[in-house]
Amino acid sequence: MKVHSSIFLIFLLVTGLSPSCQEASKGPSGQIISRDTTISTKSAFSTLFIDSSYLEHFLADRQVIDTGRQLYRNFYNQRNFSLAWFDSSGIAEQANLFWNLQANYIAFSGDSSIYNPFLQQWADSVGVYGARAIPDSLRSRIELELTGQFFRYAAKAYMGNLKLNSADLGWFIPRRKVDILALLDSVSNNKGKDIKHLEPVNRQYGLLREALNRYYEIEKQGAWDHLATTQKKITIGDTGQAVLQLKRRLFLSGDLGKMDSVPLFDTALAAAVRKFQYRYGLREDGIVGGATLQEINRPINYRIRQILVNMERLRWVPDEPATDYLLVNIPEYRLHVYEKGRNLVFNMNVVVGSTTHHSVIFTGNLKNIVFSPYWYVPPGILQKEVLPGIKRNKNYLSSHNMEWNGGNVRQKPGPKNSLGLVKFLFPNSYNIYLHDTPSKSLFNESKRDFSHGCIRVAEPKKLAAWLLRDEKSWTSEKIDAAMHKGSETWVTIKQELPVFIGYFTAWVDRQGNLNFREDIYGHDKIMMEKMFR
Structure with a gap:
């Protein structure tokens, strides 16, 4: 018992389950959920109950930290301590289904850190002798062990490896939150029905998992x-x-x-x-x-790891918005335009930041379209390129259609402006935005990492027209005129929409093709070193 207790405690302390689960473990007011005494043997999903004092003894014996205790208490308080994993026939169906789901996760992910030898021996016994293989004397302990095991599984499988700091890996999209208690409650109350569909991960995750299993089969054949x-x-x-x-x-x-x-x-x-x-x-x-x-x-082993790395990223991403949104996938060099969530409207090529000027992985809300924009030269480019150019050639500014603007330099609107004829702003601290470019030939390259960090779009007018499609006054002709006006015109769109700048080097497209891309910024390499070390 002490060995397993240590495993459980180490998991809570090392993986950081406590801070990530803190929100899920509180009620609407942020307090501990009160015990629901209206639940009885007549209304409970199970006619079996656990003594609250046994739970406290269990938590104390294992020295579970406060947040872990709160998870346990809230789960059993909200069900008045009725059992989640047992019923009158013995171990319940949802326990077997959960155990199989966990086994599949360990098999495809290669992550054995949540393997529980104590529970595994009883799972094996149930597999041989049936639902009543677990004696009544062990029922309460195994009930609580299974609940803790679900917390461990959900933290890894649905929230990602919490030892991987996404910001340290260049990922600044806020990590998704999972209500573990609500998930466990649903698994218990629905007796594990459609348990795979309860996974709080997006559709792409499931598609990659299927592809991963195919690659495991190819690897077994040993003929790559x-x-x-x-x-x-x-x-x-x-x-x-x-x-x-x-x-x-x-x-x-x-x-x-x-x-x-x-x-x-x-x-x-x-x-x-x-x-x-x-x-x-x-x-x-x-x-x-x-x-x-x-x-x-x-090697196929590299592809398997690449799939696993991208599945890990998919555990981080927030739920797909039900609204319109834009997604730029940096390694793909593509912008995807979505309407009302999953309805893909169109794609277009983009140019992203170079290997020395990475495009940042983050999210923002698009608010403004600026036609015929000025380009305000960033301090780094001013110091490294413009000021040395002025020293070499006194006509540098005029030859580049630039002018002083206070102590800074800006490039005037026009067809030779570095931002082209339009830019799309979603305010952020990284000074990243979408924009047109006069260098159209770069969109024909298969590898398109040439910018200083901003995202250049191949079809800026098409994007502007889509964003303004509900504005009847913004006809195609008016958009054309604004783009070639020669003076800035700012337009605030009626409804802000999310923009996601992501980094995925493996995914399954809408035709069912498994795609791979080059790890242009080395993010995969760093994640592989951390995940498979």
């Missing part, structure tokens, strides 16, 4: 070959063992529909290569070389 070739490029018409390896590799990943033993690079294989390149955000030329060869030769 390294493409051994001395050729710089492999293309249509080529023959040899490397072509057979390529076919096998793309067949396993689902890009090649049918496998054969002919060592010829034919049109079917070229189509499979293009599908692979599409999924990886590469130039779709059907030729294996350079970046395509590099990505093909990534």
Whole structure:
């Protein structure tokens, strides 16, 4: 008993369960939930009850910290100490369903930190001898152990690894909050029915989990070959063992529909290569070389870890808003426009911050559109680029359509303005916003990390028109005129909408394709070192 008590206490202290669960453990007024004495053997979901003094003895014996005690007390107070995991027939169905759900989590995540050997031996016994395998003398203890186990599981599976400080990893989107008590209450009261659908994680998380299981199966087959070739490029018409390896590799990943033993690079294989390149955000030329060869030769273990890293990020993200919103995925170099939550309206290419000038991962509310904007040169660019330019050339400012503005420099509105003809503002402390650009050719590149941190959009007029679609006075012609006016015009949109700047290097698209992208800022690498160390 003491060994398991230590495991439980260490979990509470090390993972930080107490601060993250603090809100969930309080009632509406922030106080401890009062005992609901209206619940009786006639109205309770279980006719079995636990003595409140036994709970206090359990908490004291394990030296559970205050916030952990509060979680326990609130859960049992709100059900007047009726049991959650037992009924008159023995261990209840929801306990078995929860245990299987937890086992699946441990299996796919590789996270055994919540493994509980004491409970596992009784779960095994129930599996062999049935619901009554647990003696009455152990019922109260196992009831409370299971409740604590659910707290541990939910903290990891639904809220993410609390030892990973998201801000230290460059992630400044507030982490989602989960009402663990409400979740556990629902599992108990519904007897585990549709327990998988109670997971407070978004749809993308489930899709990645399915993909992860497929990759585990491929890994078991042990046939994710390294493409051994001395050729710089492999293309249509080529023959040899490397072509057979390529076919096998793309067949396993689902890009090649049918496998054969002919060592010829034919049109079917070229189509499979293009599908692979599409999924990886590469130039779709059907030729294996350079970046395509590099990505093909990534070990499957790396891809599995990449999926797990992105599943961890998905545990952090807040619930999808039911309103309109914008999502920029930095490694994808794409902006996604959503209407009323999940309705994807359109996408467009973007240019993001370079590897030395990262675009920040955060969220804000878009409030203003500025047509024909000034560009106020940031202090860093002023010191490193503009002032040295003025020293070299006294006509530097005029040649760049710039002017002094007090002690600072700004670039006048116009087609050569660095912000282009329009910018979209969502106030934030990082000085990041969306904007047009005169450098249109960069949107044709497959890798688009060229900016100083702000996000350049490929179709600014289309975005402006969508944002102003309910403003009848803002016709296409009026938007065009404002963009080319040559003087600033500020427009406040009727309803602010969230903008999320995210960082996901693995996801499943709407066509069911598993996508991967390069870890351009090295965030995956840091997370892998912390998660799999």
